[in-house]
Amino acid sequence: MNQHLDPKKEAHIEQLREQYHELARLAGELAHEIKNPLSVIRMNMDLLAEDFAGAESGRDRRAMQTIEIVTNQCARLESLLNDFLRFSRVQHLNMTPGNLNRQLENVLDFFAPRAAEAGVEVIRYLDPDLPSVLFDPNAIQAALVNLVKNSLEAMPEGGQLTVRTRVTRKGVAADLIDSGLGMDENTAMHMFDPFFSTKESGSGLGLPTARKVIEAHGGRIDVQSAINHGTKFTLEFPTPTRIAGA
Numbered sequence: 001m002n003q004h005l006d007p008k009k010e011a012h013i014e015q016l017r018e019q020y021h022e023l024a025r026l027a028g029e030l031a032h033e034i035k036n037p038l039s040v041i042r043m044n045m046d047l048l049a050e051d052f053a054g055a056e057s058g059r060d061r062r063a064m065q066t067i068e069i070v071t072n073q074c075a076r077l078e079s080l081l082n083d084f085l086r087f088s089r090v091q092h093l094n095m096t097p098g099n100l101n102r103q104l105e106n107v108l109d110f111f112a113p114r115a116a117e118a119g120v121e122v123i124r125y126l127d128p129d130l131p132s133v134l135f136d137p138n139a140i141q142a143a144l145v146n147l148v149k150n151s152l153e154a155m156p157e158g159g160q161l162t163v164r165t166r167v168t169r170k171g172v173a174a175d176l177i178d179s180g181l182g183m184d185e186n187t188a189m190h191m192f193d194p195f196f197s198t199k200e201s202g203s204g205l206g207l208p209t210a211r212k213v214i215e216a217h218g219g220r221i222d223v224q225s226a227i228n229h230g231t232k233f234t235l236e237f238p239t240p241t242r243i244a245g246a
C-alpha cells in the first residue's frame with residue numbers, strides 16, 4: 001500500500017505547514033512582547049486606584065473613573081493576547097492516526113451543558129465506519145472547539161446543531177450545520193481574516209485558527225451560509241493510506 005499523497009500535494013502541504021509555523025512563532029513572540037508592558041500599565045493603574053480609593057472631590061472621582069476605563073481596556077487587551085497565545089501555541093503538529101468521530105464526540109460532550117442551557121439540540125450522525133486519518137489531536141480539537149463555539153453563539157435563541165461525518169472520495173469529512181443567524185455578505189467575505197469579528201468581545205481569531213490548522217493537515221474548510229437560516233461548515237481531511245491511482 002502506498003502511504004503517501006501525491007508528491008506535489010505533499011510539497012504544498014509542507015509549505016503551508018512551514019508558513020503556519022512561522023506565523024505562529026511570530027504571533028507568539030509579539031504577544032509576549034506586548035504582554036509585559038501591558039501588565040506594568042495595569043499594575044500602575046492598580047496603584048493609582050489605591051491612591052484614589054474613597055475619592056471625595058469631583059476631580060478625584062473623575063480620575064477614578066478614568067483609571068477604571070484604562071484598567072478595563074488593559075484587561076480586554078490581555079484577554080485578546082491570551083487568545084493569540086493559545087492560537088500560536090500549536091508550534092509543531094504532532095501527527096498520529098486518529099478518528100475524527102472521537103474528536104467530535106469529545107468537543108460535543110464538552111459543550112453539551114452549554115448547548116442544553118442555550119436551548120440548542122445537538123444531533124450527531126457520526127459514520128461508525130469512518131476510517132482513521134493522520135492528525136494532531138490537540139490542534140484538531142482546538143479547531144473544532146472554535147467551530148462549535150461559533151455555532152452556539154449564532155443561536156442565542158436556541159436551535160439545532162447537526163454534526164455529521166462521512167467518507168468522501170478523498171478522505172473523510174465533517175459537516176457542522178447550525179440553524180443560527182447566518183452571515184451577511186460582508187461577514188461571509190471576511191470571516192477568515194484575523195481579528196475580523198461581529199461580536200462585541202470576539203477576538204476574531206477562531207476561524208483563522210481553525211483554517212490554518214485544517215490546511216496544515218492537508219485538509220480544507222468550506223462554508224455555506226444563509227442569513228436567518230443558518231450556516232454549514234464542512235471540513236475535509238485526506239486519507240493518506242489510499243493506494244495512489246486506485
Ligand SMILES: Nc1ncnc2c1ncn2[C@@H]1O[C@H](COP(=O)(O)OP(=O)(O)OP(=O)(O)O)[C@@H](O)[C@H]1O
Nearest residue numbers: 150151154182191197198202203204205206207231
Ligand atoms: N456559525 C456561524 N454562524 C454565523 N456567523 C458566524 C459563524 N461562525 C463564524 N461566524 C462569523 O464569523 C466571524 C468570525 O468568527 P471567528 O470565530 O473568527 O471570531 P469570533 O467568533 O468573532 O471571535 P472569537 O472566536 O475569537 O471569540 C464571527 O464574528 C461571526 O460574525
Ligand SMILES: [Mg+2]
Nearest residue numbers: 146150206207
Ligand atoms: Mg469564534
